[in-house]
Amino acid sequence: MGFFSVSVVGRDRPGIVAGISRILFELGCNIEDSSSTILSGQFAMLLVVGYPGVSSPEGLDKAFGPVRSEMGLMVSVNPVNDEDLSREKGFLGAPHIISVYGADRPGIVSRVTRELADRSVNITDLNTQVVGSKERPVYVMVIEADIPDGFDMKGLEAEFESLRKELHVSISIRPIETLEL
């Protein structure tokens, strides 16, 4: 079984998922995991598929020809190593949510994520969106991040405090609490 990532981007319309998944089904591919979203009218989907007995991406890539031409989709196919596949997000520490929001200005994403990267905090999910009115746009970023065990939270809080002043944004961090039943 070969595994491939398939990424799909195009102007949103009904039928994109059906078009992509029909091709995969007819080839005998299995959709392992997938996620999709719509950003500013662009539909984007990432799938990891298993293709029994096939190890090179060429045939799979070629099969998307019709949806590329008929639906105007950009589809790219890349091989994934078996050993890189994992069933779930591999949290080494504890999942946290970091909310950052304020008047829209350049550098919010870059500055905040740099500080996280420098502390080896892995971002596991991220959403950014401009909300509010045209005259007074508000930038909202929500990060899901894996905070390692024994992490220097005081140090991060201190850095957030200086970012609040520098970027004029609100920043908060809290653990994701899950009710395990």
Add this chain to the structure above:
Amino acid sequence: MAILPILKFPDPVLKETSRSVERFSAELSIRVDGLLDTMRAMPGGIGIAAPQVGWTERVVIVDVSGHKKGGRQDNHGLLELVNPEILAMGGSQIIREGCMSVPDYTANVKRAQWVLVDALDRNGKQVIIESIGFEAVVIQHEMDHLDGILFLDRVTSLKTDLFRRKSYA
């Protein structure tokens, strides 16, 4: 007391509707003890429903008093609810839930903020419980198991609820 194995989806028992308990015997009490011991042995260990161990009768156990968050809120300690019915419910809260019977998956679920529950104890004596907040969520989650409903049936959102859809009017 033996710890019972937890059934995991797609075990079809988890989608069955459980029947009411009719005989309040010594045997029932032994089975409730087994369910309680199993719950206590689990990580989290704050709620369990009989169908999760393959016992398709209407019994749930809840005890949030030892939980680091739930224990700080109003709660009734150990609740053994036989043939529970929700008489009234109100308000709403969204909590991220996980379930021993659905490993590796968590999701935001909308639940009532408070519930009024009519049930029997293991001896057949009526208990009426008004529960709010954290404990109320656990009661609702466990009672759903009695009707073959998993939290996956009640998922309210795939991702964060924070974002409103943009309108391009």
